[in-house]
Amino acid sequence: MIDVGKLFLIIAFYLIVAGKDVYDIISERYDKRTKRSTLIVDAERFKTYDEVFDRQNLDNIFHLMKRGKIRTVECPISTGKEANVYKTNKVGGGFSAMKVFRTSTATFGSFLEYIDGDRRFQNIDRSRRGIIYTWARKEHLNLRTMFEKGVRVPEPEAIFRNVLVMEYIGYEGKPAPQLKFLDAEKEEWEEMWEIVVETVRKLFVECELVHADLSEYNILYDGAPVFIDVGQSVHIGHPNAKELLRRDLGVISTFFRKKGIEGAGDDAEILIKELASSVEDR
Ligand code: ATP
Ligand code: MN
Secondary structure, three states, X not given: OOOHHHHHHHHXXXXXXXXXXXXXHHHHHOOOOOHHHHHEOOHHHOOOHHHXXXXXXXXXXXXXXXXXXXXEEEEEEEEOOOEEEEEEEOOOOOEEEEEEEOXXXXXXXXXXXXXXXXXXXXXXXOOHHHHHXXXXXXXXXXXXXXXXXXXXXXXXXXXXXXXXXXXXXXXXXXXXXXXXXXXXXXXXHHHHHHHHHHHHHHHHHOOOEEOOOOOOOOEEEOOOEEEOOOOOOEXXXXXXXXXXXXXHHHHHHHHHHHOOOOOHHHHHHHHXXXXXXXXXXX
16 A cells, blocks of 8 residues: 555645646646645545656646646546556546556657558657657547547547547446456357447448557447547558458457357458458459
8 A cells, every 4th residue: 555645745746846837827726725636636546646747747737627628637547558547527527538648658669650651640740749749649530530430439528749538438437447357248248249340340441440459458348349549540541451450350359259259250350351352442
Protein backbone atom coordinates (compact mmCIF):
# COMPACT_ATOMS: atom_id res chain seq x y z
CA MET A 1 0.00 0.00 0.00
CA ILE A 2 1.22 3.42 -0.87
CA ASP A 3 1.70 5.92 1.96
CA VAL A 4 -1.12 8.42 1.49
CA GLY A 5 0.54 11.20 3.50
CA LYS A 6 3.69 10.97 1.41
CA LEU A 7 1.64 10.91 -1.77
CA PHE A 8 -0.11 14.11 -0.84
CA LEU A 9 3.23 15.77 -0.15
CA ILE A 10 4.45 14.77 -3.60
CA ILE A 11 1.23 15.97 -5.21
CA ALA A 12 1.49 19.25 -3.36
CA PHE A 13 5.07 19.57 -4.58
CA TYR A 14 4.00 18.99 -8.16
CA LEU A 15 1.12 21.36 -7.97
CA ILE A 16 3.19 24.07 -6.35
CA VAL A 17 6.49 23.66 -8.17
CA ALA A 18 5.97 21.84 -11.45
CA GLY A 19 2.47 22.92 -12.27
CA LYS A 20 2.38 26.31 -10.63
CA ASP A 21 0.76 28.16 -13.47
CA VAL A 22 -1.83 25.53 -13.94
CA TYR A 23 -2.51 25.55 -10.26
CA ASP A 24 -2.96 29.29 -10.35
CA ILE A 25 -5.40 29.17 -13.23
CA ILE A 26 -7.27 26.32 -11.66
CA SER A 27 -7.69 28.36 -8.50
CA GLU A 28 -9.72 30.84 -10.53
CA ARG A 29 -12.34 28.20 -10.87
CA TYR A 30 -11.92 26.07 -7.78
CA ASP A 31 -11.80 27.48 -4.29
CA LYS A 32 -8.71 26.89 -2.16
CA ARG A 33 -10.28 24.30 0.07
CA THR A 34 -11.43 22.01 -2.73
CA LYS A 35 -9.11 22.62 -5.65
CA ARG A 36 -6.65 19.80 -5.01
CA SER A 37 -9.26 17.22 -4.22
CA THR A 38 -11.47 18.45 -7.03
CA LEU A 39 -8.82 18.29 -9.69
CA ILE A 40 -7.63 14.86 -8.62
CA VAL A 41 -10.56 13.14 -6.98
CA ASP A 42 -9.07 9.84 -5.96
CA ALA A 43 -5.45 10.67 -5.19
CA GLU A 44 -4.51 7.27 -3.76
CA ARG A 45 -5.02 5.68 -7.12
CA PHE A 46 -2.71 8.09 -8.91
CA LYS A 47 0.43 6.02 -8.61
CA THR A 48 1.68 7.20 -11.95
CA TYR A 49 0.64 10.81 -11.79
CA ASP A 50 4.17 12.06 -11.47
CA GLU A 51 5.15 10.67 -14.87
CA VAL A 52 2.08 11.92 -16.68
CA PHE A 53 1.12 15.05 -14.81
CA ASP A 54 4.11 17.07 -15.78
CA ARG A 55 3.78 20.74 -16.47
CA GLN A 56 3.05 20.32 -20.17
CA ASN A 57 0.38 17.68 -19.68
CA LEU A 58 -1.28 19.61 -16.86
CA ASP A 59 -1.45 22.58 -19.23
CA ASN A 60 -2.98 20.42 -21.95
CA ILE A 61 -5.50 18.87 -19.59
CA PHE A 62 -6.37 22.26 -18.22
CA HIS A 63 -6.94 23.57 -21.74
CA LEU A 64 -9.53 20.81 -22.21
CA MET A 65 -11.10 21.77 -18.88
CA LYS A 66 -11.42 25.37 -20.04
CA ARG A 67 -13.08 24.16 -23.23
CA GLY A 68 -15.57 22.26 -21.05
CA LYS A 69 -14.45 18.86 -22.34
CA ILE A 70 -13.39 17.65 -18.90
CA ARG A 71 -14.63 18.74 -15.49
CA THR A 72 -12.20 16.80 -13.32
CA VAL A 73 -9.93 13.80 -13.52
CA GLU A 74 -11.39 10.95 -11.52
CA CYS A 75 -8.92 8.04 -11.48
CA PRO A 76 -6.50 6.06 -13.65
CA ILE A 77 -7.90 3.18 -15.69
CA SER A 78 -4.75 1.94 -17.34
CA THR A 79 -1.03 2.66 -17.41
CA GLY A 80 0.69 1.57 -20.58
CA LYS A 81 3.90 2.01 -22.50
CA GLU A 82 2.54 4.53 -24.93
CA ALA A 83 -0.39 6.08 -23.14
CA ASN A 84 -2.17 6.33 -19.82
CA VAL A 85 -5.94 6.27 -19.68
CA TYR A 86 -8.01 8.04 -17.01
CA LYS A 87 -11.65 8.21 -16.11
CA THR A 88 -12.78 11.84 -16.11
CA ASN A 89 -15.95 13.59 -15.05
CA LYS A 90 -17.94 15.48 -17.66
CA VAL A 91 -19.21 18.98 -17.14
CA GLY A 92 -22.85 17.99 -17.44
CA GLY A 93 -22.47 14.76 -15.43
CA GLY A 94 -21.34 11.31 -16.52
CA PHE A 95 -17.86 10.17 -17.46
CA SER A 96 -15.34 10.28 -20.27
CA ALA A 97 -12.09 8.42 -20.88
CA MET A 98 -8.97 10.55 -21.32
CA LYS A 99 -6.00 8.99 -23.09
CA VAL A 100 -2.73 10.85 -22.50
CA PHE A 101 -0.01 9.78 -24.94
CA ARG A 102 3.42 9.82 -23.43
CA THR A 103 5.68 12.32 -25.09
CA SER A 104 8.65 10.30 -23.80
CA THR A 105 7.55 7.00 -25.31
CA ALA A 106 10.42 4.86 -26.54
CA THR A 107 8.42 3.26 -29.33
CA PHE A 108 7.38 6.43 -31.09
CA GLY A 109 9.79 5.69 -33.94
CA SER A 110 7.52 2.93 -35.24
CA PHE A 111 4.61 5.41 -35.36
CA LEU A 112 6.03 6.77 -38.59
CA GLU A 113 5.48 3.46 -40.39
CA TYR A 114 1.78 3.89 -39.79
CA ILE A 115 1.66 7.61 -40.49
CA ASP A 116 3.72 7.52 -43.69
CA GLY A 117 1.70 5.80 -46.35
CA ASP A 118 -1.48 7.24 -44.87
CA ARG A 119 -2.74 9.83 -47.36
CA ARG A 120 -4.61 11.65 -44.61
CA PHE A 121 -1.36 12.67 -42.90
CA GLN A 122 1.08 14.37 -45.19
CA ASN A 123 3.73 16.99 -44.43
CA ILE A 124 3.51 16.47 -40.72
CA ASP A 125 5.85 17.95 -38.12
CA ARG A 126 8.45 15.20 -37.73
CA SER A 127 9.78 16.27 -34.35
CA ARG A 128 9.15 13.87 -31.45
CA ARG A 129 6.28 15.97 -30.17
CA GLY A 130 4.94 16.54 -33.67
CA ILE A 131 4.81 12.82 -34.34
CA ILE A 132 3.06 12.08 -31.06
CA TYR A 133 0.51 14.86 -31.59
CA THR A 134 -0.14 13.48 -35.07
CA TRP A 135 -0.54 10.02 -33.59
CA ALA A 136 -3.17 11.28 -31.14
CA ARG A 137 -4.98 13.14 -33.95
CA LYS A 138 -4.87 9.99 -36.04
CA GLU A 139 -6.56 8.01 -33.28
CA HIS A 140 -9.17 10.76 -32.92
CA LEU A 141 -9.86 10.84 -36.67
CA ASN A 142 -10.04 7.03 -36.89
CA LEU A 143 -12.51 6.95 -34.00
CA ARG A 144 -14.60 9.66 -35.67
CA THR A 145 -14.72 7.78 -39.00
CA MET A 146 -15.58 4.49 -37.30
CA PHE A 147 -18.16 6.00 -34.98
CA GLU A 148 -19.91 7.84 -37.80
CA LYS A 149 -20.11 4.63 -39.83
CA GLY A 150 -21.76 2.87 -36.92
CA VAL A 151 -18.81 0.73 -35.75
CA ARG A 152 -18.87 0.12 -31.97
CA VAL A 153 -15.97 2.28 -30.75
CA PRO A 154 -15.82 5.01 -28.08
CA GLU A 155 -17.23 8.23 -29.51
CA PRO A 156 -14.41 10.78 -29.75
CA GLU A 157 -15.13 13.94 -27.77
CA ALA A 158 -12.04 16.14 -27.97
CA ILE A 159 -8.40 16.22 -28.95
CA PHE A 160 -5.71 18.64 -27.85
CA ARG A 161 -2.05 17.90 -28.55
CA ASN A 162 -1.37 14.48 -26.98
CA VAL A 163 -4.59 14.31 -24.96
CA LEU A 164 -7.60 12.51 -26.41
CA VAL A 165 -11.01 12.55 -24.72
CA MET A 166 -13.57 9.93 -25.70
CA GLU A 167 -16.69 8.15 -24.53
CA TYR A 168 -16.14 6.16 -21.36
CA ILE A 169 -16.91 2.47 -21.86
CA GLY A 170 -18.10 0.98 -18.59
CA TYR A 171 -19.65 -2.30 -17.56
CA GLU A 172 -21.32 -3.16 -14.28
CA GLY A 173 -20.09 0.02 -12.62
CA LYS A 174 -16.46 -0.43 -13.62
CA PRO A 175 -14.34 0.30 -16.69
CA ALA A 176 -15.30 -2.32 -19.28
CA PRO A 177 -13.04 -5.39 -19.21
CA GLN A 178 -10.87 -6.46 -22.13
CA LEU A 179 -12.08 -9.66 -23.84
CA LYS A 180 -8.93 -11.31 -22.52
CA PHE A 181 -10.22 -11.05 -18.96
CA LEU A 182 -13.87 -11.76 -19.63
CA ASP A 183 -15.70 -14.79 -18.28
CA ALA A 184 -18.37 -15.94 -20.71
CA GLU A 185 -20.24 -19.01 -21.86
CA LYS A 186 -19.52 -20.75 -25.15
CA GLU A 187 -22.69 -19.35 -26.78
CA GLU A 188 -21.68 -15.85 -25.74
CA TRP A 189 -18.23 -16.29 -27.30
CA GLU A 190 -19.93 -17.51 -30.47
CA GLU A 191 -22.10 -14.44 -30.56
CA MET A 192 -19.10 -12.19 -29.92
CA TRP A 193 -17.09 -13.87 -32.65
CA GLU A 194 -19.83 -13.12 -35.19
CA ILE A 195 -19.87 -9.50 -34.09
CA VAL A 196 -16.07 -9.25 -34.26
CA VAL A 197 -16.05 -10.66 -37.81
CA GLU A 198 -18.79 -8.25 -38.86
CA THR A 199 -16.93 -5.35 -37.24
CA VAL A 200 -13.70 -6.15 -39.09
CA ARG A 201 -15.67 -6.35 -42.35
CA LYS A 202 -17.46 -3.07 -41.68
CA LEU A 203 -14.21 -1.37 -40.75
CA PHE A 204 -12.72 -2.46 -44.05
CA VAL A 205 -15.65 -1.99 -46.39
CA GLU A 206 -17.34 1.08 -44.95
CA CYS A 207 -14.56 2.91 -43.12
CA GLU A 208 -11.80 1.72 -45.49
CA LEU A 209 -9.65 1.03 -42.45
CA VAL A 210 -7.72 -1.88 -40.97
CA HIS A 211 -7.44 -1.87 -37.17
CA ALA A 212 -3.80 -3.05 -37.32
CA ASP A 213 -3.43 -3.96 -33.64
CA LEU A 214 -6.47 -6.12 -33.09
CA SER A 215 -6.31 -8.51 -30.15
CA GLU A 216 -8.24 -9.65 -27.08
CA TYR A 217 -6.65 -6.67 -25.29
CA ASN A 218 -7.99 -4.06 -27.68
CA ILE A 219 -11.60 -5.15 -27.59
CA LEU A 220 -13.62 -4.17 -24.51
CA TYR A 221 -16.89 -5.73 -23.45
CA ASP A 222 -19.81 -3.63 -22.22
CA GLY A 223 -22.48 -6.19 -23.06
CA ALA A 224 -21.07 -6.37 -26.59
CA PRO A 225 -17.60 -6.02 -28.11
CA VAL A 226 -16.23 -2.47 -28.41
CA PHE A 227 -13.08 -1.95 -30.50
CA ILE A 228 -10.51 0.44 -29.00
CA ASP A 229 -6.92 1.63 -29.50
CA VAL A 230 -7.16 2.67 -33.13
CA GLY A 231 -4.20 5.07 -33.37
CA GLN A 232 -2.32 2.69 -35.63
CA SER A 233 -5.31 1.84 -37.82
CA VAL A 234 -4.45 2.42 -41.47
CA HIS A 235 -6.33 3.16 -44.66
CA ILE A 236 -6.88 0.09 -46.85
CA GLY A 237 -4.69 1.81 -49.43
CA HIS A 238 -1.68 1.64 -47.08
CA PRO A 239 1.06 -0.59 -48.56
CA ASN A 240 0.87 -2.95 -45.54
CA ALA A 241 -2.92 -2.93 -45.18
CA LYS A 242 -3.49 -6.50 -46.38
CA GLU A 243 -0.69 -7.90 -44.28
CA LEU A 244 -2.02 -6.05 -41.22
CA LEU A 245 -5.52 -7.35 -41.90
CA ARG A 246 -4.17 -10.88 -42.06
CA ARG A 247 -2.31 -10.39 -38.80
CA ASP A 248 -5.38 -8.89 -37.06
CA LEU A 249 -7.60 -11.77 -38.11
CA GLY A 250 -4.91 -14.30 -37.25
CA VAL A 251 -4.49 -12.98 -33.71
CA ILE A 252 -8.16 -12.60 -32.92
CA SER A 253 -9.26 -15.90 -34.48
CA THR A 254 -6.59 -17.71 -32.43
CA PHE A 255 -8.08 -16.17 -29.28
CA PHE A 256 -11.61 -17.22 -30.22
CA ARG A 257 -10.43 -20.72 -31.15
CA LYS A 258 -9.09 -21.07 -27.62
CA LYS A 259 -12.56 -20.06 -26.41
CA GLY A 260 -13.99 -23.06 -28.26
CA ILE A 261 -14.97 -21.52 -31.58
CA GLU A 262 -13.47 -24.20 -33.80
CA GLY A 263 -14.41 -22.54 -37.07
CA ALA A 264 -12.79 -19.22 -36.17
CA GLY A 265 -9.63 -19.86 -38.18
CA ASP A 266 -11.62 -20.80 -41.30
CA ASP A 267 -13.97 -17.82 -40.89
CA ALA A 268 -10.91 -15.58 -40.73
CA GLU A 269 -9.44 -17.11 -43.90
CA ILE A 270 -12.69 -16.61 -45.79
CA LEU A 271 -12.94 -13.00 -44.69
CA ILE A 272 -9.32 -12.27 -45.64
CA LYS A 273 -9.94 -13.62 -49.15
CA GLU A 274 -13.19 -11.73 -49.52
CA LEU A 275 -11.75 -8.40 -48.40
CA ALA A 276 -8.47 -8.76 -50.27
CA SER A 277 -10.29 -9.47 -53.53
CA SER A 278 -12.62 -6.54 -52.94
CA VAL A 279 -9.66 -4.12 -53.04
CA GLU A 280 -8.21 -5.79 -56.12
CA ASP A 281 -11.52 -5.19 -57.89
CA ARG A 282 -11.32 -1.43 -57.34
P1 ATP B 1 -0.47 0.71 -24.06
O1 ATP B 1 -0.37 -0.18 -25.26
O2 ATP B 1 0.66 1.62 -23.95
O3 ATP B 1 -0.84 -0.05 -22.82
P2 ATP B 1 -2.66 1.53 -25.38
O4 ATP B 1 -2.15 2.36 -26.48
O5 ATP B 1 -2.82 0.05 -25.63
O6 ATP B 1 -1.72 1.67 -24.22
P3 ATP B 1 -5.51 1.62 -25.13
O7 ATP B 1 -5.50 0.20 -25.53
O8 ATP B 1 -6.24 2.56 -26.01
O9 ATP B 1 -4.04 2.17 -24.90
O10 ATP B 1 -6.10 1.75 -23.69
C1 ATP B 1 -5.51 1.05 -22.61
C2 ATP B 1 -6.59 0.50 -21.70
O11 ATP B 1 -7.38 1.57 -21.16
C3 ATP B 1 -7.59 -0.39 -22.41
O12 ATP B 1 -7.18 -1.71 -22.47
C4 ATP B 1 -8.82 -0.24 -21.54
O13 ATP B 1 -8.73 -1.09 -20.42
C5 ATP B 1 -8.73 1.19 -21.08
N1 ATP B 1 -9.54 2.07 -21.96
C6 ATP B 1 -9.13 2.65 -23.11
N2 ATP B 1 -10.11 3.39 -23.65
C7 ATP B 1 -11.17 3.28 -22.83
C8 ATP B 1 -12.51 3.81 -22.85
N3 ATP B 1 -12.92 4.61 -23.83
N4 ATP B 1 -13.34 3.49 -21.83
C9 ATP B 1 -12.92 2.68 -20.83
N5 ATP B 1 -11.69 2.14 -20.76
C10 ATP B 1 -10.82 2.44 -21.74
MN1 MN C 1 -4.22 -1.28 -26.20
